[in-house]
Amino acid sequence: MxxxxxxxxxxxxxxxxxxxxxxxxxxxxxxxxxxxxxxxxxxxxxxxxxxxxxxxxxxxxxxxxxxxxxxxxxxxxxxxxxxxxxxxxxxxxxxxxxxxxxxxxxxxxxxxxxxxxxxxxxxxxxxxxxxxxxxxxxxxxxxxxxxxxxxxxxxxxxxxxxxxxxxxxxxxxxxxxxxxxxxxxxxxxxxxxxxxxxxxxxxxxxxxxxxxxxxxxxTASLSGMVWEVTIPQEALEEISGQYLVGNVSREGSTLFVRVISENKPEKWAPAPVRPGLEDVYLYYFKE
Known part of the structure; x- marks a missing residue:
């Protein structure tokens, strides 16, 4: 068929x-x-x-x-x-x-x-x-x-x-x-x-x-392009202006931000994370 x-x-x-x-x-x-x-x-x-x-x-x-x-x-x-x-x-x-x-x-x-x-x-x-x-x-x-x-x-x-x-x-x-x-x-x-x-x-x-x-x-196509960074609240606007941001979660005044980037966001000491299909969607559609 x-x-x-x-x-x-x-x-x-x-x-x-x-x-x-x-x-x-x-x-x-x-x-x-x-x-x-x-x-x-x-x-x-x-x-x-x-x-x-x-x-x-x-x-x-x-x-x-x-x-x-x-x-x-x-x-x-x-x-x-x-x-x-x-x-x-x-x-x-x-x-x-x-x-x-x-x-x-x-x-x-x-x-x-x-x-x-x-x-x-x-x-x-x-x-x-x-x-x-x-x-x-x-x-x-x-x-x-x-x-x-x-x-x-x-x-x-x-x-x-x-x-x-x-x-x-x-x-x-x-x-x-x-x-x-x-x-x-x-x-x-x-x-x-x-x-x-x-x-x-x-x-x-x-x-x-x-x-x-x-x-x-x-998801494998985004391997090495998805990161989690830990930032203070006041840094969110800066990182959002430079990178494609996915999920944002909060613990007190600290934010945990998922970033999709072909270049490692060195400034914020990123930790690599496993890509998911939502990351793929954001990357392709920039939404």
Whole structure:
């Protein structure tokens, strides 16, 4: 199974949201990581047929998805960023409606709906109105509709948006459980959403692919560039003006500052520390 994105360009007037994006994906979990406005959602919307590319092509197993049409949409599951749910539907009723939109046979839908509700931990509220659901429950229901027809390609756009830490962990674990045998694409600007689940991480900025590697390779690329310095409060402005600063923690009047720099910040007696994916994000996106 292979999904090839070839020289994908998307223009909105004079603004170019995608600038020749090219990447080949096989079975596994991919984290499309970048700040808001990087082009992640534009790419997802082109892949799912909600937008048309200005130029470029996407191939599924060597065939243009535009020519495959309905056949490609049949292997695709999509979880949108917005919670596009009907508050007066029950969870089971919503999935039944989505099954009808996908032209699933009634007998198969009848079998799959309780299965996916069980997978996402919503069996006990299958008959409850969606209006009564928490944010985490709504996100799980959106995942349920995305996997209802057992897709081979699963596209998740900001799957943990607006959730608290406990709910984020639950959603990430759920994605890991459902990823077997699929190409899974997770678009997010939240590092922790992809840090533990993605086989490959793709860094995107202003419509361009900056890096495509494993987490280990990305963090190793910053080896010898991440430091912790101990400084007084009054030195923070000076060090922030000279270096890329990550985490800052305090003990009394003393600050412990994580610094990312290709040159050792000698003045503050730095101690080298092991790079993490957040350091990679800050380095590439300067945020």
């Amino acid at each position: 292979e999904l090839e994105i070839r020289s994908l360009i998307k223009n909105y007037g004079k603004k170019q949201a995608l600038k020749g994006l090219s990447v080949t994906l096989t079975e596994g979990v991919y984290g499309f990581l970048g700040p808001n406005g990087a082009g992640k959602s534009t790419f997802m919307n082109i892949l799912t047929g909600n937008l048309k590319a200005t130029s470029g092509q996407i191939f599924y197993n060597g065939e243009d998805i535009g020519k495959l049409g309905r056949e490609f949409r049949g292997v695709l599951g999509y979880m949108p960023q917005q919670q596009a749910l009907y508050p007066n539907f029950t969870a089971a009723g919503f999935l039944s409606y989505m099954a009808a939109l996908r032209d699933m046979k009634k007998e198969r839908a009848k079998k799959r709906i309780p299965e996916v509700l069980s997978q996402v931990g919503l069996s006990e509220v299958a008959g409850d109105k969606i209006r009564s659901f928490s944010g985490g429950m709504k996100q799980r229901l959106l995942i349920a509709q995305a996997v209802l027809d057992e897709p081979k390609i699963l596209v998740l756009d900001e799957p943990t948006a607006g959730l608290d830490p406990k709910q984020r962990i639950a959603i990430r674990n759920l994605i890991s459980e459902m990823a077997a045998g699929k190409i899974v694409l997770i678009a997010t600007h939240v590092v922790t959403d992809v840090e533990s689940v993605a086989n490959r991480i793709l860094l995107i900025r202003e419509g361009e692919l900056l890096a495509d590697s494993s987490r280990e390779e990305l």
